[in-house]
Amino acid sequence: MIIEWGWLTTHTDDLLALTLDHLATAVPAVLLGLLIALPLAVVAHRVRPLRGLLLGISNIMFTVPSLALFVLLLPITGLTRTTAIAGLTVYTLVVLLRNTVEGLDSVPAKVREASLAMGTGRLGTLLKVEFPLALPVIMAGVRVASVMTISLVSVASYIGYGGIGQLFTDGFQRSFPTPVLAGVVLTLLLALAADAVLVLVQWLCTPWMRKGARA
Amino acid sequence: MIRFESVTKRFANGTTAVDDLSVEFLEGGITVLVGSSGCGKTTTLRMINRLVDPTSGTVSLGGRDVRELPAAQLRRGIGYVIQQAGLFPHRTVLDNIATVPTLLGWGRRKARARAAELLEVVGLAAESGKRYPHQLSGGQQQRVGVARALAADPPVLLMDEPFGAVDPVVRTLLQDELIRLQAELHKTIVFVTHDIDEAVRLGDRIAVFRTGGHMVQFAPPAELLARPADDFVAGFLGAERGLKLLSLISLQNVPYEPIAAVKTTDTAAQARAEATGRWLLAVSPDGKPAGWLDVDALDGSDAIGQAALTPVRGLTDSDSLLSALNETVSSPTGMAVRVDAAGVLVGASRDDVVHAHQRSLA
Ligand SMILES: Nc1ncnc2c1ncn2[C@@H]1O[C@H](COP(=O)(O)OP(=O)(O)O)[C@@H](O)[C@H]1O
Numbered sequence A: 001m002i003i004e005w006g007w008l009t010t011h012t013d014d015l016l017a018l019t020l021d022h023l024a025t026a027v028p029a030v031l032l033g034l035l036i037a038l039p040l041a042v043v044a045h046r047v048r049p050l051r052g053l054l055l056g057i058s059n060i061m062f063t064v065p066s067l068a069l070f071v072l073l074l075p076i077t078g079l080t081r082t083t084a085i086a087g088l089t090v091y092t093l094v095v096l097l098r099n100t101v102e103g104l105d106s107v108p109a110k111v112r113e114a115s116l117a118m119g120t121g122r123l124g125t126l127l128k129v130e131f132p133l134a135l136p137v138i139m140a141g142v143r144v145a146s147v148m149t150i151s152l153v154s155v156a157s158y159i160g161y162g163g164i165g166q167l168f169t170d171g172f173q174r175s176f177p178t179p180v181l182a183g184v185v186l187t188l189l190l191a192l193a194a195d196a197v198l199v200l201v202q203w204l205c206t207p208w209m210r211k212g213a214r215a
Numbered sequence B: 001m002i003r004f005e006s007v008t009k010r011f012a013n014g015t016t017a018v019d020d021l022s023v024e025f026l027e028g029g030i031t032v033l034v035g036s037s038g039c040g041k042t043t044t045l046r047m048i049n050r051l052v053d054p055t056s057g058t059v060s061l062g063g064r065d066v067r068e069l070p071a072a073q074l075r076r077g078i079g080y081v082i083q084q085a086g087l088f089p090h091r092t093v094l095d096n097i098a099t100v101p102t103l104l105g106w107g108r109r110k111a112r113a114r115a116a117e118l119l120e121v122v123g124l125a126a127e128s129g130k131r132y133p134h135q136l137s138g139g140q141q142q143r144v145g146v147a148r149a150l151a152a153d154p155p156v157l158l159m160d161e162p163f164g165a166v167d168p169v170v171r172t173l174l175q176d177e178l179i180r181l182q183a184e185l186h187k188t189i190v191f192v193t194h195d196i197d198e199a200v201r202l203g204d205r206i207a208v209f210r211t212g213g214h215m216v217q218f219a220p221p222a223e224l225l226a227r228p229a230d231d232f233v234a235g236f237l238g239a240e241r242g243l244k245l246l247s248l249i250s251l252q253n254v255p256y257e258p259i260a261a262v263k264t265t266d267t268a269a270q271a272r273a274e275a276t277g278r279w280l281l282a283v284s285p286d287g288k289p290a291g292w293l294d295v296d297a298l299d300g301s302d303a304i305g306q307a308a309l310t311p312v313r314g315l316t317d318s319d320s321l322l323s324a325l326n327e328t329v330s331s332p333t334g335m336a337v338r339v340d341a342a343g344v345l346v347g348a349s350r351d352d353v354v355h356a357h358q359r360s361l362a
């Protein structure tokens, strides 16, 4: 028998704690990623020459191996959760930036122009017209970034903030598959749950896109 | 009211969109900017609300340089309507219309109440207020666009090919409604179109543009049609320029005389007694022209109402000389039937009278 069900029942508290720990790294990483990506995307969208540069940089950062990234961050932030979060944030940028730029591109020029012509300022137009209309594309990016981050948190086990990932190191060192399988299933469930929450958030934020509102 | 002084706009890529434009648009009237695509109409319009800034020259509104006010503040006092309306897809129709009042700080309730009022003004049902723009037809969206522009009651309205994307039937309807609205509101309207018929229909003044951003003629429609400045303008006005001119002249000064008529409730015998020739005008019991009755084809002594009538269109004084000519051609008697504002028969103009009036204009 690969799975020892008894281990699971005696460790439910641990599993719950690890799941929460996992989220404590993943959620801030995605939020921080959004906080950085949104303004950068606005710049990339408005200043054509910077677009390729910003998207290129975020692409290159995506290819840096995670272990190397943590090693590079250690002198700055040390063996803290901040290091884990910062490292994961770097990976969210590529998809968040690209989707936000695409989302802003998808806003019809006429609608943006109408907003300005009504006497809404540039910032007001961005916040009240462009972001809402770009939301579906931005949210598609947030969903990908979230699922990706949830599965990536485990690599921060190197520095002790791997959340559910601790189960993999644990099971690996003891050649004991039960925690590993439990970790895989938990990660999967967490990713699905996060995705479902985001779908719901998007649905709540875009009343004009709902089935009932379609012509 | 809106004044351009030596205004030139050259874009960064070297295109001269507007070239040394000096003109003043009428207060409380519709000025139409017309010309083929790419001749600088939109750029001219957008310099009024500063979506485009001139390279040189000044644009002023009510005597003040448009650059004196912050752009956003200036724009809240100028209604703007564009093709396909440019409505906000994520806001309900009511919230779309309430945009400028909200920006002006009217408060949500007052802004919404005003928006609801405007739905009615532009002829939309109250229920449509709760819908999203994509749930409306093109013509309805365009009405919302007009309502949104009127919401804060700005004295000036800029319209850039607002009816360009709707089918011809709806376009005529929207044009009629604009004429009706303007008769009540007396806004200063600058209207861009590439359709000369639309320009002639709507304009109190027409500015004809030519590629390169030159304004080649600025005149009331009748003058434009009667005396085009050059071959370019004449060509743009088209081969049927004469007919377009006739469509602008009203029947006010075309005389008419009394005409014999029977009621559709009268009998065939009464019709025969009344007739002096083959054709006799029939009117409904309330006095409105119903059609031409062929007396020779009558049989029996039933009410005339049963007989087939050749259609007639009663013309009021505000109808055009062109429609009168059309009636003289299509009616079996060569008569243009005249009615009062309520549609009740007052008389008829013979074809020779109509033709004489038309020749007197030349
Ligand atoms: N933002 C812009 N940059 C460069 N050229 C432009 C811009 N806007 C318009 N143009 C050019 O200026 C000319 C006039 O354009 P426009 O005013 O839109 O004409 P119209 O409305 O009469 O069709 C065209 O040749 C057009 O290509």
Ligand SMILES: [Mg+2]
Residues within 6 Å of the ligand: B038, B041, B042, B043
């Ligand atoms: Mg144009």
